[in-house]
Amino acid sequence: MTELILTLPRIRPRRLMLWLVVGLSLVSLLAFFVFYRNGLNLAYNDARSHLDIGRRVVEGLKPGIAQLGSVWLPLTHVLMVPTVWNDFMWHSGLSGSLQSMLGFVFTGILIYAYLKKLNVGLFGRLAGVSVFVLNLNVLYLQSTPMTELPLLFTMTAGCYFLLAWLQSDRLLDLALAAFLIMLSTLIRYDGWFLLLTSSALVGFCSFRSRGYRVAEGAVVLFATLAGFGVALWFLWNQLIFGDALYFVFGPFSAWAQQAGLEAAGVLATKGHLLFSAKIYLYAVAYTSGALTLVFGLLGALIFWADRTKAPTSRLATTTLFTPLLFNVFALFLGHSVLFVQGLSGNSLFNIRYGVMLMPTLAIFIGYLVHRLTRLRSVIIGSLLLVAFFAFANQDAVTIDDARVGSSQKNVTEVSGWLAQNAKDQPGFVLISAASHDAIIFSSGLPMKKFIHEGTGAYWESATNLPDRWARWIIMRTYDDHDLTWKFVSRSPGFTRYDLVGSFPFADIYQLQSRYLPELQTEPVLKQFK
């Protein structure tokens, strides 16, 4: 018999947290590096659009805060501003990916902290974090300039501080919860639903423990701060677009897009609650993993049935399921669209929404591992088995959605043509950013080369008199959803253009050379609004 004695250093909790941050950061950097090297971090069409929105604030024919637009909520674009001016940060995607990576690291920390608040032991806490970290879809999305990871961080953090408030009754925790939920409401509309459910939770718990008066005060205090971002967004829409509900009913809103899909007969979830739930649960199973979903739900059921846990704690954890309710209702009401291959058509679209339940499932799996000590090895072993095959086969549904699903847009032909023919030539490119932001990004040309909807007087002039302003026009011929086509095709100057390229997503028109002397090639309208 041989005996080895390994002396273990005493790990202080604070140092453990430091190690966790370092570990998560290294994983995050490694994942970004991998997806940056293979070019997948910008595969999502939306990823490129997010970067362009941030860039337009600092560079373009009409830079400024108004470029934040009306459809997508502004926080992630605002956070890009300090870095997106740099061409490398813009074109590598790092300007947006940085937020996702930080979101990843801090969501991992929050899972650990949340489990600690639930009195889960170290093993269960680390298991919960590992479930989150070893998900290939999470690792992919944290490498992209998409909004999922910042949203996961702010929502999980909001839920964490709500739990902390319910356990400690400290006002600071409630304020922090409100602040973080406010941030989430400025990232995606999922946060708005969390605002509603968390306000209801604050009211209900306060009423149960202290009566109506205290409940009223708590809700007002909480909702004032948590709802501040929502109020600002209404105000913004009113000030910039003249309609507080422009983001709801405007021409580029999700509502308008979904109306188009409904007309095309592909919005199958609208009005069908069970089908909406099925679609979303499949999206969760595909992104988070079916086994993760099963174990997570089992953990939640066991936790809610655990009478040793305070009822308020059990109630607080229900907020973690807000993304499930939000997405099912959004699909049911027709405000959202999600395609799962085999269930709704033969394509993928927005399947990444399923990842929103990932921290929730990780937390409850951590609890499950803690609770079912005798089956600990089975739970962890089977999850590792699935993760092994996912990594070995590079099987991530979000990558497929970004590469070949409806969320992708391969615009390399058009952008390549522009990069080759327009780069060193004077003249502007007239294009609709709402339809072709990916082309703008992928061309590698500076933003000030493009006349788009956000360029005010340039856009109005160019759509009326294209031959005076635009040397090239990029648009989908015969498609009135493309605003450039809608206006330019009706203008007399359009006859002065030759079709020089026709591609799946857009066509390229070039001004005939004899009209070049009359063309305006300098940004002379800076003084106009």
Place this chain on the structure above:
Amino acid sequence: MRSTILLIAFTALILSLSLRGNLGNPSPADMNTSRWRDDGPFELSPERGRFALLYSLLEDRSLTFSLPVARFVTPDLGYINDRYVSLFAPGVSFLVVPGYLVGKMFQLAQVGTYAVVALFALFNLLLIRAISLKLGASRSAAVLAGIIFLFATPAFAYSVSLYQHHFSTFLILMSVYLLLVPSGILILAAVFFLIAASVPLDYPNLFLMAPIGIYALGRLVSVRQKTAALHIRIDRTKFITLIFATLPLVFFFWFNFRSYGHPLQFSGTVRSVKVIDASGLPALPANPSEHEAQAFASGDYSPRKSALDFFNSRNLLGGFITHVFSPDRGILVFTPVLLFGILGIILAYRASHPIYPVLVGVLVVNLVLYSLWGDPWGGWAFGSRYLIPGYAVLSIFLSIFLSRSRLTRLGLLVFFLTAVFSVAVNTLGAVTTNRNPPRVEILELERVSGLPQKYTFARNWDFLTANLSKSVVYQTFASAYINSVQYYFLVTTVILVPVAWSTWYLAKRRHD
């Protein structure tokens, strides 16, 4: 002892009545006739592939196939270095050698071969009974668990044909049993040997055996934490037992080297040939897919394969639904009696037996692994054949449930009725055929045949009512006296006698 002999005799009788086959020693020319292929015991490619390797080994003294044998194996035929080879792991073909040789002496080469599988199925029944007893189940519950496993699950249909599942299950159960007896060096050596031996039988066994392997390794190393130090004790003598794991691996690498030219070339990843042309060369199938056509044009005969490609994490949900709920393969449809085993898992959790996580681990790995599998249906098959090791584990938990639960007589009646249904369904499969297509192929099948096609056990009933059975005893002797439906009811009734008796005994003991 007397009850054990009775149980063995009873099981041997049922398995003999159900064993599939034809009389005679088939030559390659015979094997390619429908009497031996579609209408006979070599109805599907897994049986053909394994029998072909056995035949080549013993009759041609070769690990590669002659042309007639290769034609027999298509469409699951391997091709490497200009030679036709097996696409299946070699273990089964080697294990059944004694059965073939003994059977050949009596003009029963195929029947003898298949009888080896039945023999291992019998061992599995006995092991389930033994393990159940070790875990504290009552005698009647342990016997019932064994019978339920073998005759009330799709394990029955695969105990009378040539598949790997009963061998794999045997290795798992034997390892678990050995880990339940007092620990010794020889015991550990045997466990490591069995774990390694499972790989040449069926590659995914590596994963199925992992919970057992990890548990066994725990016997070599013990870790204890004392304040700020970790004490790791390694038993050097026991460590040597790991050497025994190398023996089956040496055989495995030797086989791969001789067959495919490289010790680490696995059979499943060899290029496959679906069709052989008149000159004996690989040919393109009639309606090739784009992938197949491209691969063929480039000089390969099929798209490249990797061992890991077969498992895909995105298949998990669909695969799980197929294995558990689907009408063509689901546990709920083919063997609902095992649902009581799930209740046994919950009951056993409280008992805290050290082997408990190992058993649950095997079950979960089995279910997860084959849910990840690209073809969870197992091709044309009867029930979910991949879950046979899982059925064995669930049967053990069933014995625990029957022993420890406070089931009322009504509850036992529900159990009995579920058992009767499960026995009836699986006997139907055993005495007829495993050629049940998955539901996903039905539309195409109906288009080609121009007939409505069934994909549940109703297809077996149609087979039976056409007065057909693949049982060698029925075809050779019984068909002269009774029709196949009467034969089926006879076998089912005989199986139900001990099931009814054990259930009655459980009810009586509870009442007393």
